[in-house]
Amino acid sequence: MSELTINPGVEIRNSQLEIHHFRLRLAIVAGFVLTMFSLLFVRFFYLQVIQYEHYHTLAEANRISIVPIVPNRGIISDRNGVILAHNYSAYTLEITPARVDDLEALINELAAIVDIAPKDRRRFKKLLDESKNFSSLPIRTRLSEEEIARFAANRYRFPSVDIKARLFRQYPQGELFSHVVGHIGRINQRDLDQLEADDMLANYRGTDYIGKTGLEQSYERHLHGTTGVEEVEVDSGGRVVRSLSRTPPVSGSNLVLKLDARLQDIVYRAFGDRRGALVAIEPETGGVLAFVSKPGFDPNLFVDGIDPQNWNELNNSPDRPMVNRALAGTYPPGSTFKPYMALAALTYGKRTPQQAISDPGYFMFGNHQFRDDKVGGHGMVDMYKSIVVSCDTYYYMLANDLGIDAISRFLPLFGFGARTGIDLASESAGILPSQQWKMKRFKQKWYAGETISVGIGQGYNAYTPLQLATAIATLANDGVMFRPHIADYVQDIRTSERTPIEPKPLRTLGLKPDHIEFVKQALVGVNKEGTGRRAFAGAEYVSAGKTGTAQVIALKQGEKYAENRVQERHRDHALFIAYAPADKPKIALAVVVENSGFGARAAAPIARQVLDYYLLGKVPASAVKDDDATPD
Amino acid sequence: MPLLIRRATRYLVAHIDGLLLGAALLLMTTGVIVLYSASNANVTRVSAQIINVLIALGVMWFVAKIPPHYLMRLSLPAYVLGLLLLIGVALFGEMVNGARRWLDIGVTRIQPAELMKIAMPLMLAWYFNRYEAALKFKNYVVAVALLVIPVGLIARQPDLGTAVLIFAGGCYVLFLAGLSWRIIASVTVAGLASLPVVWAALHDYQRQRILTLLDPAQDPLGAGYHTIQSTIAVGSGGLLGKGWMNGTQAHLDFIPERTTDFIFAVYSEEFGLFGTVVLLFLFLLVIARGIVITANAPTLFTRLLAGAITLTFFTYAFVNMGMVSGIVPVVGVPLPLISYGGTSLVTICLGFGILMSIETHKKLVQT
Numbered sequence: 001m002s003e004l005t006i007n008p009g010v011e012i013r014n015s016q017l018e019i020h021h022f023r024l025r026l027a028i029v030a031g032f033v034l035t036m037f038s039l040l041f042v043r044f045f046y047l048q049v050i051q052y053e054h055y056h057t058l059a060e061a062n063r064i065s066i067v068p069i070v071p072n073r074g075i076i077s078d079r080n081g082v083i084l085a086h087n088y089s090a091y092t093l094e095i096t097p098a099r100v101d102d103l104e105a106l107i108n109e110l111a112a113i114v115d116i117a118p119k120d121r122r123r124f125k126k127l128l129d130e131s132k133n134f135s136s137l138p139i140r141t142r143l144s145e146e147e148i149a150r151f152a153a154n155r156y157r158f159p160s161v162d163i164k165a166r167l168f169r170q171y172p173q174g175e176l177f178s179h180v181v182g183h184i185g186r187i188n189q190r191d192l193d194q195l196e197a198d199d200m201l202a203n204y205r206g207t208d209y210i211g212k213t214g215l216e217q218s219y220e221r222h223l224h225g226t227t228g229v230e231e232v233e234v235d236s237g238g239r240v241v242r243s244l245s246r247t248p249p250v251s252g253s254n255l256v257l258k259l260d261a262r263l264q265d266i267v268y269r270a271f272g273d274r275r276g277a278l279v280a281i282e283p284e285t286g287g288v289l290a291f292v293s294k295p296g297f298d299p300n301l302f303v304d305g306i307d308p309q310n311w312n313e314l315n316n317s318p319d320r321p322m323v324n325r326a327l328a329g330t331y332p333p334g335s336t337f338k339p340y341m342a343l344a345a346l347t348y349g350k351r352t353p354q355q356a357i358s359d360p361g362y363f364m365f366g367n368h369q370f371r372d373d374k375v376g377g378h379g380m381v382d383m384y385k386s387i388v389v390s391c392d393t394y395y396y397m398l399a400n401d402l403g404i405d406a407i408s409r410f411l412p413l414f415g416f417g418a419r420t421g422i423d424l425a426s427e428s429a430g431i432l433p434s435q436q437w438k439m440k441r442f443k444q445k446w447y448a449g450e451t452i453s454v455g456i457g458q459g460y461n462a463y464t465p466l467q468l469a470t471a472i473a474t475l476a477n478d479g480v481m482f483r484p485h486i487a488d489y490v491q492d493i494r495t496s497e498r499t500p501i502e503p504k505p506l507r508t509l510g511l512k513p514d515h516i517e518f519v520k521q522a523l524v525g526v527n528k529e530g531t532g533r534r535a536f537a538g539a540e541y542v543s544a545g546k547t548g549t550a551q552v553i554a555l556k557q558g559e560k561y562a563e564n565r566v567q568e569r570h571r572d573h574a575l576f577i578a579y580a581p582a583d584k585p586k587i588a589l590a591v592v593v594e595n596s597g598f599g600a601r602a603a604a605p606i607a608r609q610v611l612d613y614y615l616l617g618k619v620p621a622s623a624v625k626d627d628d629a630t631p632d
Numbered sequence: 633m634p635l636l637i638r639r640a641t642r643y644l645v646a647h648i649d650g651l652l653l654g655a656a657l658l659l660m661t662t663g664v665i666v667l668y669s670a671s672n673a674n675v676t677r678v679s680a681q682i683i684n685v686l687i688a689l690g691v692m693w694f695v696a697k698i699p700p701h702y703l704m705r706l707s708l709p710a711y712v713l714g715l716l717l718l719i720g721v722a723l724f725g726e727m728v729n730g731a732r733r734w735l736d737i738g739v740t741r742i743q744p745a746e747l748m749k750i751a752m753p754l755m756l757a758w759y760f761n762r763y764e765a766a767l768k769f770k771n772y773v774v775a776v777a778l779l780v781i782p783v784g785l786i787a788r789q790p791d792l793g794t795a796v797l798i799f800a801g802g803c804y805v806l807f808l809a810g811l812s813w814r815i816i817a818s819v820t821v822a823g824l825a826s827l828p829v830v831w832a833a834l835h836d837y838q839r840q841r842i843l844t845l846l847d848p849a850q851d852p853l854g855a856g857y858h859t860i861q862s863t864i865a866v867g868s869g870g871l872l873g874k875g876w877m878n879g880t881q882a883h884l885d886f887i888p889e890r891t892t893d894f895i896f897a898v899y900s901e902e903f904g905l906f907g908t909v910v911l912l913f914l915f916l917l918v919i920a921r922g923i924v925i926t927a928n929a930p931t932l933f934t935r936l937l938a939g940a941i942t943l944t945f946f947t948y949a950f951v952n953m954g955m956v957s958g959i960v961p962v963v964g965v966p967l968p969l970i971s972y973g974g975t976s977l978v979t980i981c982l983g984f985g986i987l988m989s990i991e992t993h994k995k996l997v998q999t
Contacts, residue, residue, distance in 0.1 A: 048866060048869055
């Protein structure tokens with residue numbers, strides 16, 4: 001303090017120097033402030049001008065959520081309006097696995113509120129394994145009102161569990177149409193890949209189910225409909241604030257079939273406990289009237305995902321109920337092949353109707369004996385008699401004369417050895433043997449001796465019941481062939497506009513009308529005086545038919561087939577092809593009854609019941625009895 | 633009568649700095665307007681904020697009348713009281729949302745860190761002013777200790793935002809007080825050099841936290857969520873904004889804490905780059921006025937105090953806007969004069985009152 005008074009000049013200069021220093025530092029800080037604010041400005045300019053589009057998009061994506069509205073799936077009905085597949089609405093309890101740490105514990109907790117059977121747990125586990133992409137999976141379906149109320153009261157405890165109202169597919173006819181209508185199932189990764197490849201993924205947003213088999217699969221495009229879209233504004237919690245726009249979904253088209261549910265039912269009952277298949281076709285349209293593969297299964301089991309126990313039961317059953325025998329089962333046609341062999345011989349001029357052979361009961365080729373069913377033979381046999389009595393020897397010789405090349409050239413006309421192109425997937429092509437086929441399949445050349453058993457529908461021959469039905473329908477229709485189709489038309493539910501399926505014939509075989517007429521006469525003879533006469537005794541209409549028996553195991557040389565000595569599964573298959581009325585066929589069919597011996601005995605009576613019902617409306621006695629048994 | 637009115641008016645405006653008051657009023661008005669939108673037209677909340685504004689203005693008017701040398705006398709007691717309260721918080725504080733910030737003093741609960749915001753610059757300015765004649769290295773060491781102890785206590789609460797602001801304020805004082813460049817340089821170098829050592833000593837989860845702080849995208853649903861959503865809000869505002877009350881990010885609840893720390897995201901979304909520039913300009917106006925007052929302040933105490941208040945205000949604004957736009961890690965710092973909340977408003981206006989006092993009392997000191 002004393003210095004201050006002694007030398008005030010120094011103090012003032014010091015103080016001024018200090019102020020100068022201070023202001024310099026203040027200027028530096030001011031520069032720092034300006035720099036930082038410039039930095040902020042640059043940042044805001046970058047965000048709000050340069051990156052504006054990017055952030056604008058992000059903000060819109062934040063704000064707007066697109067909610068798909070799943071369309072109602074089309075209804076499938078038979079030709080008379082009987083419902084084969086429809087929808088009903090029900091409540092399901094769904095878990096979002098991604099939001100759950102301990103699924104097991106959660107399900108146990110849920111089980112205290114709603115019934116959760118072991119079956120439900122197994123199915124849930126299976127769904128979980130199959131579909132990791134899905135947001136929520138059902139643990140229970142078809143909740144009762146009481147269960148819904150109970151869960152609603154406890155809802156706060158389960159943030160990852162929701163009740164959802166869903167439309168469910170139901171097949172009221174159960175297993176009767178399992179192999180025709182098929183079923184839907186939850187979309188899995190493979191379906192997603194396919195949808196993506198077909199550029200259909202967008203239309204399946206929100207859809208959980210897709211047609212897996214049968215018509216549900218082949219008409220998926222028509223049945224599914226167009227998914228609607230609702231644009232909603234959501235808040236950060238995903239709650240919908242308001243709706244911005246709504247495009248309603250377009251329900252899937254309804255599918256109306258050629259099939260006759262009642263006829264299908266008659267066929268089903270006629271088979272009883274036996275395994276086999278029957279396909280009935282309307283010859284003048286190619287429309288399928290009945291399509292049965294026995295045994296079937298309940299398609300409803302598959303809708304929500306089948307539980308493993310039921311799956312194993314179906315999959316491991318020796319009766320193989322999952323195999324569509326009519327579509328993918330191949331059987332040697334046996335003697336039902338003979339009318340076509342006869343037509344081939346007529347067409348290629350190898351036989352005339354009048355030419356007759358003397359049948360000793362066997363045909364010798366080299367030192368190999370091909371035996372006829374009838375010991376001692378049928379005596380003098382011309383073409384008519386060869387079909388009516390089903391003479392093997394006649395066709396051994398005929399096949400030998402035609403040769404395998406002519407056979408494998410002619411039979412494709414009737415669709416043998418090629419897929420018919422029916423509106424069902426996974427069809428089998430069967431086997432029409434030829435030199436090329438054998439070379440490709442076995443890397444061996446064809447032996448002339450092999451042609452002989454081909455002549456009676458044995459050997460390598462193997463066709464689906466559908467192919468046999470298509471062939472006989474084509475013959476009944478005088479060589480005008482249709483692609484068989486189960487669906488009649490697709491109906492748009494808004495405009496009621498019908499889009500018919502396959503209205504035009506596929507092809508007309510260039511065969512001589514009198515050749516066809518001759519063979520058809522012989523087929524009428526079968527049911528009048530031949531192998532089918534017993535089954536068709538007293539029929540009020542004129543029918544045509546042909547019996548057949550297909551060997552399941554090859555017999556040793558000189559061995560005779562004895563039904564009671566052979567294991568059930570090794571017994572012959574019984575076959576029958578038929579159409580009626582003979583002059584103006586309204587129905588043609590092929591039936592295969594597995595392991596039940598001669599066609600005349602096991603298969604022809606089923607054909608008779610079908611024709612009786614279809615042409616006369618006669619319901620077989622057994623069916624009536626069953627009907628009475630069900631309280632209505 | 634006119635004389636009486638003239639006298640009354642003179643009494644009212646005697647120690648008011650018009651420029652500072654004008655800029656502050658514009659900012660506070662903007663704040664109320666944005667709050668109306670950010671709170672979804674919540675009248676109760678807007679009214680509460682208007683009352684906060686009036687209280688803060690009252691505090692400012694009152695403080696502006698107090699001559700700086702009275703403030704100087706309050707420095708040491710205020711600092712000691714603040715420090716004791718902070719220790720009290722650490723020992724007996726109430727846990728709210730996982731942080732121990734409040735102290736129950738029987739009548740009401742107080743947040744001693746707020747007191748420290750004013751007490752710290754006062755204390756440091758007082759300290760340097762006291763040893764003005766012969767500042768030695770020792771004095772700087774003591775000043776650093778005075779700064780670091782309360783900041784450490786606040787950071788431990790934890791209240792990182794306040795700790796950063798007070799620490800920054802202290803650093804400005806040290807710098808303006810003439811801390812030698814050599815020391816600044818060596819501390820900077822030592823700090824940078826020790827970074828790898830510190831990093832190696834950290835636990836994995838601590839490193840992760842720091843990384844998330846630096847890059848919010850690493851934890852989009854956790855710590856990074858605030859920054860990502862506020863950046864979207866700012867960016868989608870574009871040049872002119874979506875318009876008042878029309879911000880989708882704000883009104884659909886995508887911006888967290890949108891009336892308090894993140895209110896600037898709402899403003900920027902609704903008023904765009906144009907509004908942002910206006911706001912930056914207003915803030916710069918306040919800071920510039922503060923710097924001019926600082927430069928003209930008559931004593932070291934007032935110079936350092938005015939500089940600390942002005943630059944703390946700048947730090948508030950910069951950290952908040954930087955945080956909202958994603959260039960500064962998220963620490964809880966409100967936007968001065970804009971964010972909802974009475975405490976920070978009153979603290980800042982108290983600071984403005986001091987600035988005005990310094991400006992309006994300097995002639996009295998000189999004469």
